[in-house]
Amino acid sequence: MVFRFLRRFLKEEVDEQTRLRLKFDHFRHLLENNTLALETMADMEEKLSGDYLFDRAYLQTQVERLGGSISHIVTELNLLTENRYPELRAISQQLQEEILRELTANPDIPATAYVLPLSALTAETALSVGAKMANLGEMGNRLHLQVPEGFAITAAAYQRFLKASGLDEELAKHLAQAPIDDLESLEAISREIQTLVRTAPLPPDLEEALLAAGKPFLGRPLAVRSSAVGEDTDFSFAGQFATLLNVDAAQLPAHYREIVASKFTSRAIFYWKYQQFSASELPMAVGCLAMVPARASGVMFSLDPHETGSHTILISAVWGLGKYAVDGAITPDLYRVSRAPDLEVTEQRVAAKPVALVCRPEGGTAEVALDPEQARSPCLNPEQIQDLAAIGLKLEKHFGHPQDIEWALDDSGRIFLLQSRPLRVTVPSFAAEERESTWEPVPPLLRYGVRAVGGAAAGRVFQFHRDEDVASIPPGAVVVVRQPAAKLVLVMDRIAAILTEVGSPTDHMSILAREFRVPTLVDVGGATKVLHPGQIVTVDADAARVYPGVIPELLQGRTPSDLDIQRVPVFQKLRRILKKATPLSLLDPESPEFQAGRCRTLHDITRFAHEKAMDAMFALDVDQALEPRSCSRLQTDLPLNLFILDLGGGLRVKGQTWVKEEDILSRPFRALLRGFHHPRVTWAGQVAPDLKGFISVFANTMYDMGKSEKGLGGKSFAVITENYLNFNSRLGYHFAILDAYISEEKNDNYISYQFKGGAAGVERRERRARLLGDILDYLGFKVQVTGDMVQGRMVKYSLLETEQTLELAGLLSAFARQLDLALSSDAVVDRCFQAFKEEDYNLSFLRPQESVT
């Protein structure tokens, strides 16, 4: 009977030890993975410096490694805390999925109908219908702004078309062979692919769906335009894909194929391969919209991309259809509007607009000459300008980013929105010094124009007349062209500067040039006549000047380096991935925001899990869980009744009833004991400067005596490993918990410290808590004092620093023991703090007779 009882009793004891051991294992795994995750993130951040070359395979490896560590961290934390943070799993999974999406840029195509009406579209449908149509739906359905009627042909339709026709395999084969360097073969491959797309039959179900959707629009002019999935997100595909204006809905299948084919023009392929999208990515959705009979149209930037500090809205406008404003075919009116609430029109530059693009009754578009009076008159009146500006700000606020907006004004003066996408706001990395306007290094050849892309560059003039000539543009050329040519994207990675005679900073070519950071001046009338082929010139786009020869003082520090790794797509991919991984929003563990549900990044997860894991270890409740019988006992001259449980590598000897201090291998424990043994610490007795304090201590001592085993200390427990210490102690009438981990890995190191209780009255205990708080703060801990309880934590110090601080923490425990009686006033608190700082650990100022002897 007695034997059975004992066996049961011993079994529970063993289970308790196993539980502690398991907890420690989870904790250790969590720490290991935490370190691994932080190392991986640091390694990836280092690659952002621009000193390294890396490829997609590197990103893939690191993302997998990071994901693995984070998943382990979440699992171990929940094992450690009895599943207290189940929501972390979903958050971690979601973040990892988002990161994988960034990595592959290959979102799964949602299974939707082939056609979706505009009235059913919102921003969330971007994966099905492309951002362009999704945003248009958002503007119409959520913001109730005026958009044309219409529908979208979805990415699912694109997928169906490619699969059914066998085009997908054919295209992949062609695209793999498309060389990015050789423009001529790029052209040839592009032509082949486009022919394949144009001639491939649509599967009958898709053709039927398109004709049915087009039916309500029969007899009404339709605009059919690309809305590629992935377009208009982080990359600007400005003008890369086709738009068909004023077409017949009855021919929708053919128009649809035409738009899909436009995905494969040589410039789109170049841009697309340059930006590292693979053949299977970037599905093409198509938007079909009722044509707006536009009196005037244009583009609006809700923020001037060059003068982001100027708080200006930029609007360009032409008569007729907006294509001329977008292509930069003619110089549009340019309006600058203040973003302040009054929306004051600060600048109005009315251009001579001799022609306009209009719809032809038989379909398609035609250029018409305008009478001189209309050509010279502004397209918008002040009220319309302000209405537009207000819409721009509204869209910016709604989408949370400055917007690049296409708009049209119909005959009755209604503003229609045709598109809104994030505006690429570039801040030049080279400092463009403002130059005194009167200073000219040499007389300029040209002294006007509008800056589309800032900076300065020098090179030989190349006059670009026809798109076919693009392959013959030599590297380093200053390209001079009559009107903006998006085709120039093919050479934008190698030319010095662009000058156009007409155009505006809002046209497609300018947007692309900004992306490639090619200094660009537009609206430089007469450039093709003044500048001769082969002539060497310096373009100062910021000052809108072109000088003969090379002017080194203008170029210094203002030429974007050729060697700009940071502009390479794989680098941008890394940047986007890190955006979801490294920013830290959970900063303060004491804040109510410090919750699992508020983790926004992988770094947040590691931070949260590390903190909560330390809390869990801190709250192990060791002295409740362990019985002294199962532990070794420390033989020491310290006034400690100390029992040790070694979970691995903490003791030199195993299974001994008594162990000596020299048997201890645990690094943090040894450090703590060194602090206890500090030569200047006095363990014997307390200091009592007044009678009141003495009585108070005496009363509490009487009360506490029953709880303690010995006068000087109750049972203390140390759970240890080679690197870990959880120390629960009763020193006198104080209760202290110390939990620490020390290793070579800085990220894992921490000390948590808690001190509570004591024999003195509440007032003195609180004073002591304040004093300890001050001292811990002085030692580098983050401290919280609540009543007579002090909690402190320090993390991520080096092995040596953590070890030294642990010594000081040991010393502090002994130091604090003496204080119960001493803290008779706040002034003494200050004196004691001072004494600690001066290493007077036995408080000699309170022991005059001892210090004399």
Added chain:
Amino acid sequence: MAEQILVVDDEPNMLRLLRTILMDKTGYEVMTTNNPLEVSKLLQEKSFDVVVTDLKMPLVDGMDLIDIIKKVDDKLPIIIITAYGTLETAEEAVQKGAYDFITKPFRKETILITIRRALEWQRMQKELAELKKQ
């Protein structure tokens, strides 16, 4: 005369970056191709001092490319760029006759130093061959 370098990599990003880095204040002349199938033809048309090639490419494996290059010019130093975690293959490549390998990601300086050493080695090989002839 400027040293001629041929760079082979199927990833346009890498190709562009390598070309820019190798031409930045070095005086080297750099030719790039993303098609390993045309390497043999290029080597026959023009004389190169160093070839820098990726190890893993879809059309021709870097290992096979070593053989192809060695067939045209067995003295030509080949520098292999290898991905993270394929160290064994890279070592195998060196055994097969590649001059050296570097592992992605790498610092800009690393590739420049490796090329400089390869060129020096190439020069010494030529001098040695001359001396042997004498």
